[in-house]
Every structure is written in structure tokens, then in C-alpha cells.
Amino acid sequence: xxxxxxxxxxxxxxxxxxxxxxxxxxxxxxxxxxxxxxxxxxxxxxxxxxxxxxxxxxxxxxxxxxxxxxxxxxxxxxxxxxxxxxxxxxxxxxxxxxxxxxxxxxxxxxxxxxxxxxxxxxxxxxxxxxxxxxxxxxxxxxxxxxxxxxxxxxxxxxxxxxxxxxxxxxxxxxxxxxxxxxxxxxxxxxxxxxxxxxxxxxxxxxxxxxxxxxxxxxxxxxxx
Numbered sequence: 001x002x003x004x005x006x007x008x009x010x011x012x013x014x015x016x017x018x019x020x021x022x023x024x025x026x027x028x029x030x031x032x033x034x035x036x037x038x039x040x041x042x043x044x045x046x047x048x049x050x051x052x053x054x055x056x057x058x059x060x061x062x063x064x065x066x067x068x069x070x071x072x073x074x075x076x077x078x079x080x081x082x083x084x085x086x087x088x089x090x091x092x093x094x095x096x097x098x099x100x101x102x103x104x105x106x107x108x109x110x111x112x113x114x115x116x117x118x119x120x121x122x123x124x125x126x127x128x129x130x131x132x133x134x135x136x137x138x139x140x141x142x143x144x145x146x147x148x149x150x151x152x153x154x155x156x157x158x159x160x161x162x163x164x165x166x167x168x169x170x171x172x173x174x175x176x177x178x179x180x181x182x183x184x185x186x187x188x189x190x191x192x193x194x195x196x197x198x199x200x201x202x203x204x205x206x207x208x209x210x211x212x213x214x215x216x217x218x219x220x221x222x223x224x
Contacts, residue, residue: 037084039093043088050076054074080117106121106124110122
């Protein structure tokens with residue numbers, strides 16, 4: 001890597017004026033990363049977890065008596081661009097700005113990233129890929145659970161409707177004593193015994209078998 005390139009990428013922020021790249025596509029990705037990482041830095045300054053002051057250690061071999069107090073800066077301003085790329089959806093935003101995929105942005109970032117920061121980007125890529133793999137593995141299971149939930153809901157709905165019809169039927173069905181009285185009157189009027197259940201069922205708005213069960217239960221009770 002040329003000296004100018006080295007200087008452009010090794011600072012905390014990418015040099016937005018740097019243009020010495022191999023292709024227009026690489027330049028576009030570089031400019032997208034430069035813009036989005038600094039945009040992320042600005043966003044982090046507005047968050048207490050990233051905007052607290054950090055005292056920087058004194059550098060060099062100047063005697064302690066002659067050392068000047070180093071100015072404080074915030075954690076957001078200490079983060080290198082490669083770390084910012086892994087935060088707050090920065091990589092996704094850079095990819096969108098450059099018109100490429102997130103994977104392409106990260107792979108390009110690895111080619112220009114300072115050696116000591118390569119692990120940061122690699123870990124982020126591994127975590128991102130791991131999350132995608134987990135989602136892919138869990139997807140069929142989640143679909144199965146959703147289908148099962150839908151079947152349970154559908155079954156509950158069908159059961160509820162059936163129960164409601166049963167309750168409605170029971171509510172319309174008269175008591176055994178009343179049915180026996182009505183049956184007696186019909187028989188006295190000359191109706192056939194086989195027609196009684198149908199006539200009473202139509203009168204009460206229930207199925208003939210409901211009337212038959214009532215009459216059968218009453219007959220068994222008398223026999224007992």
C-alpha cells in the first residue's frame with residue numbers, strides 16, 4: 001500500500017479527500033464508508049453511553065514536570081472508523097450509499113483497514129454471518145410453530161362454534177316434562193308416534209334426534 005494510502009486509512013477517520021484507489025467502484029465504497037462512519041460518530045455524540053469525557057494518557061518521554069495536561073475527549077471521538085463501521089447500522093448505510101451489498105462493503109473495508117483493527121471487522125462479519133445462519137436454521141422451526149399455532153386457533157374457533165351451537169340447542173330444548181305433555185297431546189289428537197319427534201323438533205327449532213333423546217331418557221327413567 002502506498003504511503004498516501006496508508007495515511008488516509010490509519011487515522012481515527014478516513015480522509016474524505018483521498019482518491020488514489022484502483023477503480024471508481026472502490027472509490028465510491030471508500031467515500032461511502034468515510035461519510036457514514038463520521039455520521040455514526042456524530043450520532044454517538046448525542047448518546048450518554050458514548051459521549052462521556054475520556055482523559056488521554058500523556059505520550060512520549062517528556063519529564064513529568066514538563067508535561068502538559070492532555071485535553072479530554074469523548075469516547076465517540078476516540079473510536080476509529082473501523083469500529084464505527086460495526087455500530088448503529090453503519091455498514092448497511094454505507095452499502096446503501098455505495099449501491100452495493102453490506103458484505104461487499106465489509107470485504108472492501110478489510111482491504112484498507114489497519115492491521116490492528118482487522119479483528120474488529122472480522123468479528124463483526126462473523127457475528128453477522130452467524131446471526132444469518134441461526135435465522136436460516138430457525139426459520140423452518142418458526143414456520144412450523146406458526147402453522148401449529150394457526151391450527152390450534154382454528155381448532156379452538158371450530159370447537160367454540162360447536163359449543164355455542166350446543167348451548168343454543170340446549171337453550172331451545174324444553175324440559176322432559178314439557179316434551180312428554182306435548183307428546184301426549186299430539187298422540188291424543190291422532191298423530192302417529194313416529195311423527196311426534198319431527199313435529200316437536202320443528203316447533204322448538206331443534207334437531208329431531210334431540211327430542212328423541214329426551215323421550216328415550218324419560219322412558220328409561222320410568223322403567224327404572
